[in-house]
Amino acid sequence: xxxxxxxxxxxxxxxxxxxxxxxxxxxxxxxxxxxxxxxxxxxxxxxxxxxxxxxxx
Numbered sequence: 784x785x786x787x788x789x790x791x792x793x794x795x796x797x798x799x800x801x802x803x804x805x806x807x808x809x810x811x812x813x814x815x816x817x818x819x820x821x822x823x824x825x826x827x828x829x830x831x832x833x834x835x836x837x838x839x840x
Contacts, residue, residue, distance in 0.1 A: 785793075
């Protein structure tokens with residue numbers, strides 16, 4: 784049977800790996816969204832929240 788200390792250690796390790804995976808996923812997705820926005824803006828597509836003079840509504 785597993786000791787209490789081993790159970791706690793494995794639980795913390797699993798949590799740390801899960802949080803690290805989520806963080807990496809968020810960072811990679813953010814980079815992809817910024818890249819997509821840059822491509823759209825290069826094509827002339829503008830954000831609706833941005834007015835013609837650069838002032839937000």
